[in-house]
Amino acid sequence: MAHRAITSFPSLSILLTSLLSFHAYLAAAASEQQPLKEQEKTAYKIGQAIPVTCLNRTIDTGEHITDELGQLQYIDFPTCSETGRPLELAFGVDKEINCTLDFISDPFFHLLEFYIHNDAPLTCRIPTRPLTPDSSSSIAIPVDSTNNQVGALGSQSTLYTPLVVALTGTLQLSHVHVANYLNLLLHAAPKSTSPGTIDAASAYSVSSGTRHTKVIIGDALTLHFSVRWYPSPVLPSGWAGVGGHIFLSTLVYCLLSAGAATAVCIAYFRGVALPRRLQRYAKDKVGNGLGGYGYGAGGLPQHGNGTAKNGYAGYGGYGYGVSTGTGKRD
Ligand SMILES: *[C@@H]1O[C@H](CO)[C@@H](O)[C@H](O)[C@H]1NC(C)=O
Numbered sequence: 001m002a003h004r005a006i007t008s009f010p011s012l013s014i015l016l017t018s019l020l021s022f023h024a025y026l027a028a029a030a031s032e033q034q035p036l037k038e039q040e041k042t043a044y045k046i047g048q049a050i051p052v053t054c055l056n057r058t059i060d061t062g063e064h065i066t067d068e069l070g071q072l073q074y075i076d077f078p079t080c081s082e083t084g085r086p087l088e089l090a091f092g093v094d095k096e097i098n099c100t101l102d103f104i105s106d107p108f109f110h111l112l113e114f115y116i117h118n119d120a121p122l123t124c125r126i127p128t129r130p131l132t133p134d135s136s137s138s139i140a141i142p143v144d145s146t147n148n149q150v151g152a153l154g155s156q157s158t159l160y161t162p163l164v165v166a167l168t169g170t171l172q173l174s175h176v177h178v179a180n181y182l183n184l185l186l187h188a189a190p191k192s193t194s195p196g197t198i199d200a201a202s203a204y205s206v207s208s209g210t211r212h213t214k215v216i217i218g219d220a221l222t223l224h225f226s227v228r229w230y231p232s233p234v235l236p237s238g239w240a241g242v243g244g245h246i247f248l249s250t251l252v253y254c255l256l257s258a259g260a261a262t263a264v265c266i267a268y269f270r271g272v273a274l275p276r277r278l279q280r281y282a283k284d285k286v287g288n289g290l291g292g293y294g295y296g297a298g299g300l301p302q303h304g305n306g307t308a309k310n311g312y313a314g315y316g317g318y319g320y321g322v323s324t325g326t327g328k329r330d
């Protein structure tokens with residue numbers, strides 16, 4: 001359009017307008033090239049704040065909202081009362097973040113219903129690298145040569161990394177239960193290839209069976225995020241760690257229960273079995289004078305000879321103290 005205007009020269013004002021727009025066109029083209037080059041140089045430092053923005057959605061259908069150019073509208077994550085700012089992550093820092101939304105407005109409540117009912121995801125995104133003033137003010141979503149939007153979610157754009165928050169809960173007639181404890185996982189690109197950049201991100205509610213909160217319009221809602229960073233696209237195997245824990249605790253349990261069992265056995269033997277045997281032994285002595293019952297190695301009952309070795313040999317020393325002192329029988 002600008003080209004056509006320049007070649008036809010219909011009037012001075014049109015010429016000026018077209019020159020201006022042509023200049024704007026060049027500037028836009030340049031700024032599209034420029035930030036990309038600069039983006040390559042920018043990298044997050046450890047602890048650097050990463051802003052989270054999310055798709056704006058209509059409250060009647062949950063449809064995402066596009067601007068006049070057809071681009072998806074991303075707006076700040078709601079303000080957390082803890083910080084007075086929208087949710088921010090810190091590059092490379094594992095931490096727990098509480099984000100309390102002070103007042104669940106009527107529109108936001110309806111959006112919560114959409115998220116929980118899976119009519120629409122809570123679709124957010126974070127800058128893959130720190131945004132330069134250029135990149136944040138100009139194209140959030142790149143357009144291709146035919147002016148078609150590409151990478152609606154930012155996924156085909158290297159500028160942003162999608163962060164979809166899988167918020168769960170249950171819907172009731174008058175309120176919703178929101179599973180408000182969330183894990184938020186972030187993968188940084190390996191340092192060797194592109195240090196200080198984000199590779200992937202995801203968030204999801206955990207323990208929705210037990211950890212949830214009831215929300216009605218006007219309530220506050222605290223989201224508890226457990227943020228964990230991984231230095232590569234690979235997740236560590238968590239199960240092995242859990243297995244190791246079980247192994248250790250099982251071992252300790254076994255040792256403890258073995259100790260307890262031994263104690264019970266000793267107590268039983270000393271408190272119950274031994275006195276009974278001694279009683280029986282005493283009875284035997286008083287009665288017909290038969291020896292033991294053959295528990296030990298000897299086996300066959302014999303007439304006692306005062307040492308009791310026939311009957312109690314198997315039980316070590318317990319029998320001797322009593323029997324040896326009793327002298328003779330028969
Ligand atoms: C989100 O979209 C709605 C409807 O178009 C609009 O009223 C609202 O201002 C938008 N939110 C922000 C933060 O721009």
Ligand SMILES: *[C@@H]1O[C@H](CO)[C@@H](O)[C@H](O)[C@H]1NC(C)=O
Pocket residue numbers: 096097098224
């Ligand atoms: C977040 O909130 C929980 C529960 O209210 C609290 O126990 C915890 O200390 C808070 N954590 C931080 C980092 O503020």
